[in-house]
Amino acid sequence: MKTNARRTRTRARAFTLLEVLMVVIIIGLLAAFVVPNLWDVEGKQRTKLAQAAVDSGLSGTLDLYRAAMGRYPTTDEGLIALYQPPDDEYVKTILDQNIEGERCAISYYNDLMKKTKDTDIITYNMVLSILSQEVEHEEDLQALLEDLELMVQRR
Numbered sequence: 012m013k014t015n016a017r018r019t020r021t022r023a024r025a026f027t028l029l030e031v032l033m034v035v036i037i038i039g040l041l042a043a044f045v046v047p048n049l050w051d052v053e054g055k056q057r058t059k060l061a062q063a064a065v066d067s068g069l070s071g072t073l074d075l076y077r078a079a080m081g082r083y084p085t086t087d088e089g090l091i092a093l094y095q096p097p098d099d100e101y102v103k104t105i106l107d108q109n110i111e112g113e114r115c116a117i118s119y120y121n122d123l124m125k126k127t128k129d130t131d132i133i134t135y136n137m138v139l140s141i142l143s144q145e146v147e148h149e150e151d152l153q154a155l156l157e158d159l160e161l162m163v164q165r166r
């Protein structure tokens with residue numbers, strides 16, 4: 012009886028090779044599933060951050076770049092191109108022309124609003140909406156021109 016009780020106690024303290032092997036296999040399986048998921052979470056977070064950056068204003072910056080350059084930056088140029096002064100000496104001229112075009116549109120829609128103010132409320136509201144967009148365009152281009160001048164000064 013004493014020997015059986017001692018044997019049982021001894022068994023309870025030690026792990027068999029099979030138990031150790033099972034634990035190693037379980038840890039291996041967990042690592043195989045969890046580690047790639049952790050890496051994937053990091054990748055997903057980067058994607059979300061990039062998407063948030065695009066949503067929160069980079070798309071506007073890209074549009075302004077396109078307005079100034081006539082195209083988006085290439086993959087080789089990367090997004091850093093948005094923050095570097097352009098080499099093309101006509102960018103400022105094109106920006107000036109676009110700003111002048113927006114001011115011309117603003118002036119035209121202001122006149123049209125005056126003409127339709129008390130006579131045609133539907134046209135008036137449409138023109139009011141378009142006018143606010145034109146003012147926004149002019150402000151965006153003006154801001155881009157100011158950024159361009161700062162970039163050129165720092166060069």
Ligand SMILES: [Fe+2]
Pocket residue numbers: 113116144145148149
């Ligand atoms: Fe416009």
